[in-house]
Amino acid sequence: xxxxxxxxxxxxxxxxxxxxxxxxxxxxxxARGVTIQPMEELLxxxxxxxxxxxxxxxxxxxxxxxxxxxxxxxxxxxEVTRLALAARAAEEAxxxxxxxxATELLTRWVSQRPYIDARGRPRKLSRLGPxxxxxSLAASITRDVHPxxxxxxxxxxxxxxxxxxxxxxxxxxxxxxxxxxWPRMVGFLGANVGAHLRAAAxxxxxxxxxxxxxxxxxxxxxxxxxxxxxxxxxxxxRHLMTTLGPQLQALMDExxxxxxxxxxxxxxxxxxxxxxxxxxxxxxxxxxxxPKRTKRKPLP
Numbered sequence: 001x002x003x004x005x006x007x008x009x010x011x012x013x014x015x016x017x018x019x020x021x022x023x024x025x026x027x028x029x030x031a032r033g034v035t036i037q038p039m040e041e042l043l044x045x046x047x048x049x050x051x052x053x054x055x056x057x058x059x060x061x062x063x064x065x066x067x068x069x070x071x072x073x074x075x076x077x078x079e080v081t082r083l084a085l086a087a088r089a090a091e092e093a094x095x096x097x098x099x100x101x102a103t104e105l106l107t108r109w110v111s112q113r114p115y116i117d118a119r120g121r122p123r124k125l126s127r128l129g130p131x132x133x134x135x136s137l138a139a140s141i142t143r144d145v146h147p148x149x150x151x152x153x154x155x156x157x158x159x160x161x162x163x164x165x166x167x168x169x170x171x172x173x174x175x176x177x178x179x180x181x182w183p184r185m186v187g188f189l190g191a192n193v194g195a196h197l198r199a200a201a202x203x204x205x206x207x208x209x210x211x212x213x214x215x216x217x218x219x220x221x222x223x224x225x226x227x228x229x230x231x232x233x234x235x236x237x238r239h240l241m242t243t244l245g246p247q248l249q250a251l252m253d254e255x256x257x258x259x260x261x262x263x264x265x266x267x268x269x270x271x272x273x274x275x276x277x278x279x280x281x282x283x284x285x286x287x288x289x290x291p292k293r294t295k296r297k298p299l300p
Contacts, residue, residue: 012287015286021197041086044073044075044079044083045083045086045087045090047073047075048069048073048075048080048083048084048087049084049087051068051069051072051073052065052069052084054072055068055069055072066080066081069084100184101138101141101142101145101150101153102150102153102154102157102159104141105137105138105141105150105154106154106159106171106173106174106175107241107245108137108140108141108245109122109125109137109171110122110171110174110238110241110242111241111242111245111246112245112246112249113246114131114132115132115137116242120238120239120241120242121238122171122174124168124169124170124171125137125168125169126167126168126169127151127162127167127168127169128167134147134151134169135147138150138151151169157178157180157181158172158173158180159171159172159173160172174238191267192267192269195267195269196213196269196271199211199212199213200213219277220277226274229272229274230272233270233272236270237270240268240270244268248266
């Protein structure tokens with residue numbers, strides 16, 4: 001048996017999995033008028049960045065790194081140099097990730113006592129005064145921005161309503177989906193799906209236990225059962241927020257009190273996808289062609 005067959009079988013399995021990842025991504029691009037050319041450029045840049053990181057992890061240095069990246073990616077050395085410069089320029093031009101006070105405040109409001117009731121539902125808060133109030137909640141998030149400004153931003157985003165006569169603030173949404181802010185909404189898509197994909201990729205490249213990444217599937221359900229399932233999922237997420245959220249905050253407080261370096265981040269999510277059982281499966285990826293053996297010219 002050809003010794004390359006197992007490796008080619010692994011590549012084919014990977015490409016088949018990637019075809020499922022690309023199908024919704026392509027649909028999103030088509031819906032927003034993004035053509036294949038910028039997608040190809042981003043993919044080429046991603047390959048170069050990943051290969052350069054692999055070389056760095058292996059301790060490779062010097063001019064031969066470009067040749068190694070060329071071999072790993074299938075790109076010419078000239079293209080590797082161009083893409084590396086483009087990726088570096090894009091990274092330097094990218095604005096720093098902005099801290100979303102509205103998201104942080106909403107998360108704490110729906111998960112932290114005393115801002116939730118016995119059923120885990122967010123309370124209506126007094127606008128001013130000691131905890132639990134909107135003023136105290138905003139102050140627990142930041143001292144750099146006045147609670148009045150935070151409240152105005154929450155109102156602008158449609159997350160709260162204010163009863164000026166009673167001086168009370170009511171939360172309108174228990175999750176932040178900024179439908180009027182397209183850049184921020186797709187930013188969440190990239191951050192959430194990107195983190196999920198990185199965790200899954202790390203698991204298949206490692207022992208499989210590096211990150212928690214599981215899914216539960218059920219079929220033979222009716223449309224009515226799916227509607228009920230949506231409510232069950234929302235209840236489970238609320239339970240997770242109200243139980244795990246305070247415990248994570250306690251861990252952060254312990255780290256701060258102990259003076260431990262607080263340089264690690266955690267992203268935890270829950271997703272669901274519903275479709276008819278007879279929905280067409282994604283088209284299989286084309287078979288992987290065996291690599292061509294070509295003679296390389298000596299390096300200059």
